[in-house]
Amino acid sequence: MPVSLHSSTGKASFDDIYDRDDPRDYYARMAELDYQIPELAKPHFQRLLAEYRTATGIAAPTVLDIGCSYGVNAALLRLDTGMAELAEHYRSTGDTAKLIDRDRELLASDDRLPGVRFVGMDASRPALDYAHAAGFLQDIVHADLESGDPTEAQRRTLAGADLIISTGCVGYITERTLLRVAHAHGGKLPWMAHFVLRMFSYDPIAAALSTLGYRTERAPGMFRQRRFASADEQARVLNALADKGIDTTEYESDGWLYAQLHISRPKK
Numbered sequence: 278m279p280v281s282l283h284s285s286t287g288k289a290s291f292d293d294i295y296d297r298d299d300p301r302d303y304y305a306r307m308a309e310l311d312y313q314i315p316e317l318a319k320p321h322f323q324r325l326l327a328e329y330r331t332a333t334g335i336a337a338p339t340v341l342d343i344g345c346s347y348g349v350n351a352a353l354l355r356l357d358t359g360m361a362e363l364a365e366h367y368r369s370t371g372d373t374a375k376l377i378d379r380d381r382e383l384l385a386s387d388d389r390l391p392g393v394r395f396v397g398m399d400a401s402r403p404a405l406d407y408a409h410a411a412g413f414l415q416d417i418v419h420a421d422l423e424s425g426d427p428t429e430a431q432r433r434t435l436a437g438a439d440l441i442i443s444t445g446c447v448g449y450i451t452e453r454t455l456l457r458v459a460h461a462h463g464g465k466l467p468w469m470a471h472f473v474l475r476m477f478s479y480d481p482i483a484a485a486l487s488t489l490g491y492r493t494e495r496a497p498g499m500f501r502q503r504r505f506a507s508a509d510e511q512a513r514v515l516n517a518l519a520d521k522g523i524d525t526t527e528y529e530s531d532g533w534l535y536a537q538l539h540i541s542r543p544k545k
Contacts, residue, residue: 451482456489473539
C-alpha cells in the first residue's frame with residue numbers, strides 16, 4: 278500500500294488506522310512491520326512498577342500511558358500476551374461490540390495487574406473510546422497538550438498518575454506536553470519512562486524536567502521499534518540521523534527504527 282510520510286520527521290504516517298472504531302486494522306498493519314517496541318518495553322515497565330511500589334509503599338499505583346492508542350501497553354502489561362498474540366486475537370470477523378465483550382471477558386479471567394489503574398491519553402478519540410470500553414483503560418484523556426493546557430477535569434485525571442510511560446510518542450510531543458502533565462500533579466512528581474526514537478533528542482525534555490526536580494538516566498541498550506515502512510522512509514530517517522551526527526551503521530541501516538529508554542525520577 279502507498280506510504281505517506283510526516284513532512285516534519287520523514288517517518289511514515291499511520292493516522293488512517295488510529296481513527297477506526299476497533300484495533301483490527303491497527304494490529305494488522307503493525308504486524309506487517311514487525312512492530313516490537315511495546316513488547317520490548319513490557320519487562321522494563323514491569324520492573325519500574327515494582328521499584329515504584331517498593332520505593333513509595335503505594336501498592337496500587339496509577340499508570341498514565343501517553344500516546345496509548347488502543348491501550349496497547351495496558352493490554353500487554355495486564356495480560357500474559359505479546360504483540361503477535363494480540364495481532365492474532367484481533368484477526369477476526371464480527372462487529373466492534375463483540376470484540377469489546379471478548380476483551381472484557383479476557384481481562385476478567387486473566388488480569389495480571391488487578392490492583393493497578395491505567396489511564397490513557399491520546400489525540401485519537403476512537404482509539405481511546407475502544408480501549409476504555411474494552412476495559413484496558415480505567416480512564417482516558419482526549420487532549421493535545423502541545424497546543425494548550427488541560428481542562429480542569431483533565432487536570433484532575435492526570436493528577437492521579439504515579440507512573441507515566443510512552444513507547445513512541447516523544448517527537449510528536451515535546452517538553453510542553455510533559456511539563457503540563459507534571460504540573461497537573463501540584464507538588465507531586467510522578468516517575469516517567471519513555472522509549473524515544475534515536476532521531477529525537479530527549480535532552481530538552483530532561484532539561485525541562487530537571488527544573489521541576491527530576492533526574493534523568495538513559496537505560497543501556499537499543500530497542501527495535503519496527504521495520505521501515507518503505508525505502509523512502511528509511512532514506513529520510515537515515516538522512517535525519519546523519520544530520521544529527523548519529524552513526525546508523527549497526528542500527529537503522531539494517532532496516533529498523535531504534536529507540537532508547539529514558540527514565541526520569543524525582544531527585545533524591
